[in-house]
Amino acid sequence: MTQVDRLPTSGLGRFFFELREGARRQGNVIFALIFRELKTKSGQDNYGILSLVGIVLEPAIGVITLTLFWYLLKRQEVLGVHVALFLAVSATGFAIARRSFSSIPRTVKSSRSFYTYPSVKPFDAVAARFIIELVLTFMGGLLVLFLVWWFLDLTISMQHFVQGMRIYAELIFFAFGMSLILGIYGTRFPIVMSIFSNVSRVMFFVSAVIHPASELPAAAQVLIQWNPFAHAMELGRLYLLDIKPFDGASEAYLAGWALAFMAFGFVAYYANRNKVLER
Amino acid sequence: MIELINVSKYYMTDFGRHYVFRNVSLRLPLDKSVAVIGPNGAGKSTFLRLLGGADIPSEGRILKTGRISPPMGLTPGLQSTLTAAENARFAGRIYGMSRDEIAKLIDFVRELSKIGKFFDMPVGTYSAGMKQRVAFAINMSMTFDYYLFDEVGAGGDREFRKSAKVLIEDRLKTSKFIIASHRRDELLDICDSGIVIRDGTLTFFDDIKDALASYNTEDDDAEEDERQQQRRVKKGKPELTPEELAAKKQSKAKRRGKSAAIDATPEEQAALDARKAKRRSKSAASEATPEEQAALEERKAKRRSVKPKPEVAPEVQDVLEKRKAKRQSVKTAPEVSPEELALLEKRKAKRRGTEAAAPELAVPDGGDVAARKARRKSRTHEAPTPEVDAISQLPPDAASVPASLPVAISAVPDPILDGEGVQSLKQVDDRKSRREERRARLLAKATPEGQPAASLEGDEPAPQGNQAVAADGGRREALRARRLALKSAEASAETPVATEASASAAISAEPVLSGAALKAERARRREERRLAVSAKMKVPEKQAVAPDTGLPHETSHTGEDGPEHSVVSGGNQHVDSRLPHRDT
Numbered sequence: 001m002t003q004v005d006r007l008p009t010s011g012l013g014r015f016f017f018e019l020r021e022g023a024r025r026q027g028n029v030i031f032a033l034i035f036r037e038l039k040t041k042s043g044q045d046n047y048g049i050l051s052l053v054g055i056v057l058e059p060a061i062g063v064i065t066l067t068l069f070w071y072l073l074k075r076q077e078v079l080g081v082h083v084a085l086f087l088a089v090s091a092t093g094f095a096i097a098r099r100s101f102s103s104i105p106r107t108v109k110s111s112r113s114f115y116t117y118p119s120v121k122p123f124d125a126v127a128a129r130f131i132i133e134l135v136l137t138f139m140g141g142l143l144v145l146f147l148v149w150w151f152l153d154l155t156i157s158m159q160h161f162v163q164g165m166r167i168y169a170e171l172i173f174f175a176f177g178m179s180l181i182l183g184i185y186g187t188r189f190p191i192v193m194s195i196f197s198n199v200s201r202v203m204f205f206v207s208a209v210i211h212p213a214s215e216l217p218a219a220a221q222v223l224i225q226w227n228p229f230a231h232a233m234e235l236g237r238l239y240l241l242d243i244k245p246f247d248g249a250s251e252a253y254l255a256g257w258a259l260a261f262m263a264f265g266f267v268a269y270y271a272n273r274n275k276v277l278e279r
Numbered sequence: 280m281i282e283l284i285n286v287s288k289y290y291m292t293d294f295g296r297h298y299v300f301r302n303v304s305l306r307l308p309l310d311k312s313v314a315v316i317g318p319n320g321a322g323k324s325t326f327l328r329l330l331g332g333a334d335i336p337s338e339g340r341i342l343k344t345g346r347i348s349p350p351m352g353l354t355p356g357l358q359s360t361l362t363a364a365e366n367a368r369f370a371g372r373i374y375g376m377s378r379d380e381i382a383k384l385i386d387f388v389r390e391l392s393k394i395g396k397f398f399d400m401p402v403g404t405y406s407a408g409m410k411q412r413v414a415f416a417i418n419m420s421m422t423f424d425y426y427l428f429d430e431v432g433a434g435g436d437r438e439f440r441k442s443a444k445v446l447i448e449d450r451l452k453t454s455k456f457i458i459a460s461h462r463r464d465e466l467l468d469i470c471d472s473g474i475v476i477r478d479g480t481l482t483f484f485d486d487i488k489d490a491l492a493s494y495n496t497e498d499d500d501a502e503e504d505e506r507q508q509q510r511r512v513k514k515g516k517p518e519l520t521p522e523e524l525a526a527k528k529q530s531k532a533k534r535r536g537k538s539a540a541i542d543a544t545p546e547e548q549a550a551l552d553a554r555k556a557k558r559r560s561k562s563a564a565s566e567a568t569p570e571e572q573a574a575l576e577e578r579k580a581k582r583r584s585v586k587p588k589p590e591v592a593p594e595v596q597d598v599l600e601k602r603k604a605k606r607q608s609v610k611t612a613p614e615v616s617p618e619e620l621a622l623l624e625k626r627k628a629k630r631r632g633t634e635a636a637a638p639e640l641a642v643p644d645g646g647d648v649a650a651r652k653a654r655r656k657s658r659t660h661e662a663p664t665p666e667v668d669a670i671s672q673l674p675p676d677a678a679s680v681p682a683s684l685p686v687a688i689s690a691v692p693d694p695i696l697d698g699e700g701v702q703s704l705k706q707v708d709d710r711k712s713r714r715e716e717r718r719a720r721l722l723a724k725a726t727p728e729g730q731p732a733a734s735l736e737g738d739e740p741a742p743q744g745n746q747a748v749a750a751d752g753g754r755r756e757a758l759r760a761r762r763l764a765l766k767s768a769e770a771s772a773e774t775p776v777a778t779e780a781s782a783s784a785a786i787s788a789e790p791v792l793s794g795a796a797l798k799a800e801r802a803r804r805r806e807e808r809r810l811a812v813s814a815k816m817k818v819p820e821k822q823a824v825a826p827d828t829g830l831p832h833e834t835s836h837t838g839e840d841g842p843e844h845s846v847v848s849g850g851n852q853h854v855d856s857r858l859p860h861r862d863t
């Protein structure tokens with residue numbers, strides 16, 4: 001019996017049936033793609049599982065390096081918080097944003113061979129890689145926090161943990177929208193991808209990741225207020241480390257950007273999906 | 280059912296939109312496999328991608344019912360960083376298979392693709408053919424209502440195409456195929472109907488033959504013409520004019536027959552069939568005029584006639600037939616395994632070695648002749664022909680001549696036994712005639728005038744003449760004695776016992792011997808030797824016969840030069856199963 005033979009005849013029943021079937025099919029596809037991503041990541045340099053460990057350790061290594069840099073500048077605290085903890089919270093949040101500028105959009109092109117399967121779409125490829133990167137990044141963040149707690153006996157504030165996670169969720173949506181947009185336009189126009197890869201490096205320094213925005217000059221503070229990532233960093237530190245953000249830091253602003261990028265990402269995908277599938 | 284409703288597909292190029300299809304509406308039947316035909320770049324692959332959902336129409340929509348496979352073809356959907364097993368697993372996961380089902384799927388793909396150890400290596404290390412094998416196997420590992428293929432097994436070898444064909448034929452019982460291909464035979468085998476794609480339009484034909492006939496191969500022909508011209512230029516030949524090219528093409532099509540029939544219009548096809556029937560059927564011959572018929576028959580007879588065979592005596596005919604039967608039995612001998620062959624070679628080498636080591640029959644007494652015969656028999660493993668048998672059972676003629684003669688006798692070549700196997704009949708005949716001449720010459724020399732020539736061959740000895748011959752030269756005498764024996768042996772070839780008797784009689788009648796005592800002594804020795812030879816060469820008196828068939832059956836014994844082996848015995852034929860060719 002074919003799938004069509006099992007279709008309910010009534011309109012509403014058919015709608016829910018199709019919705020369920022579609023979700024199930026997409027779930028299968030994303031699940032398969034996640035396994036494929038893991039396999040590719042672990043097998044890309046012939047180090048197997050060590051490659052995954054390297055990805056998890058990457059944020060930790062970054063935090064350790066920056067901490068040492070601050071130590072060299074004879075500074076151990078930022079606004080009353082240990083520099084290691086300050087960097088652990090900021091770097092973890094920014095890591096997912098940084099990846100949405102580079103590695104995630106590239107999956108649209110690298111998964112092209114799978115598009116011969118009618119159920120595999122570029123959106124699924126982006127979603128699968130995003131999930132993988134998110135999980136690995138947060139594992140890395142948790143590892144850093146564990147190391148900070150283990151060696152320095154410092155922990156994040158759990159008082160506003162939910163708000164903190166909400167900020168991170170908004171950041172994730174924002175990053176996903178960005179990934180979708182860059183995935184589509186970066187595949188169609190490779191120059192876009194190369195430009196945004198460089199932008200992500202600059203963003204590291206203008207998003208209040210390694211220092212608080214309040215310490216920047218007034219002129220820079222005006223500029224930084226336009227950057228949604230800076231808002232995310234400042235608000236994240238507010239809820240998780242009780243560090244006062246710069247004036248004008250707004251969750252609504254961040255959510256607005258996230259919503260806009262998500263919407264724009266879906267529209268861009270829908271408008272260009274045929275062109276992405278073309279060989 | 281697959282239905283295209285006002286479907287257009289275009290790609291943006293530097294020169295604007297390039298339409299592959301423009302406003303196409305089509306409905307493909309559920310119960311037919313469809314061939315997609317068209318020149319290169321017409322949009323066959325795009326059409327399959329649209330049907331498979333791997334691409335989306337620029338305008339219009341495609342309605343589909345049933346499960347449709349992903350379009351597999353020259354660009355297989357495999358991830359190069361993953362192994363074939365992982366790609367198969369990926370496909371299984373996409374279709375929501377359970378872990379057990381995926382394991383079975385992987386086994387199926389491994390078995391069908393037959394790429395050995397490469398199956399667990401990244402696809403990036405595969406050749407194009409291997410990739411296609413894996414892609415085909417993955418596609419066929421799942422059940423679909425429609426299978427979409429772009430050039431089935433184009434990159435695979437003959438073996439793979441064969442196995443793919445078998446699998447496709449099996450799937451055709453439950454599923455249908457939509458295949459884009461340039462292989463007519465493949466399309467005719469698999470598909471019932473066809474779609475011709477040309478200039479952005481799709482034309483559906485209910486019959487595949489109609490589709491193929493409609494498919495104008497102008498483009499391909501032009502390419503072929505160009506290639507042909509290039510080949511001619513390379514060879515330094517002048518280019519052909521379009522008319523010459525057309526004529527060449529026509530003759531080529533005529534030769535090909537079947538493919539030409541596909542290209543031909545129905546009228547041309549009918550004419551072609553009629554011509555073919557005329558050529559082949561017998562009725563065509565009856566349509567010819569009597570003169571033509573007669574000429575035809577004459578030519579046929581001329582072609583078939585063979586040179587008249589020379590008349591052959593019944594005995595010779597018998598021998599010939601026996602040899603022929605023997606040759607045929609050798610031809611139809613069963614195959615021997617390499618191990619058996621090696622063993623046989625080894626034994627053969629061993630036998631040859633012993634033969635080489637053996638003396639060259641310097642003293643041709645009865646024992647040596649018997650040994651030689653035994654060796655030869657074991658080498659050739661052929662049943663002796665009546666002549667050979669008769670001669671071999673004769674007492675050695677040298678034994679009946681004076682002791683001063685053996686060297687001379689040993690130098691005389693034996694026309695049959697000393698040859699390599701059985702000699703040709705013509706050679707034997709030639710030798711016979713030469714012998715007759717020599718005998719006549721000897722007779723003229725040895726017989727006194729007035730003595731009847733028959734006395735030499737008769738029962739009555741001619742002591743004087745023969746003594747003179749013996750004194751003249753032992754060689755001649757020995758020859759004559761042997762010839763006489765041979766003659767009597769030939770005369771009584773049918774009955775070896777009679778041969779023996781007549782031969783001994785012939786020899787005993789020889790007038791060479793002087794003195795009755797010596798004669799008696801020699802006869803006695805001869806008889807002893809003969810008995811010894813017979814005892815050595817004795818064939819099993821009681822032939823083992825299978826009770827049910829009455830045919831000789833196998834008995835086992837241990838050979839002197841090897842392990843136990845079986846021998847099939849039957850009449851005079853000794854068949855050693857250690858040898859490759861023997862058929863009783």
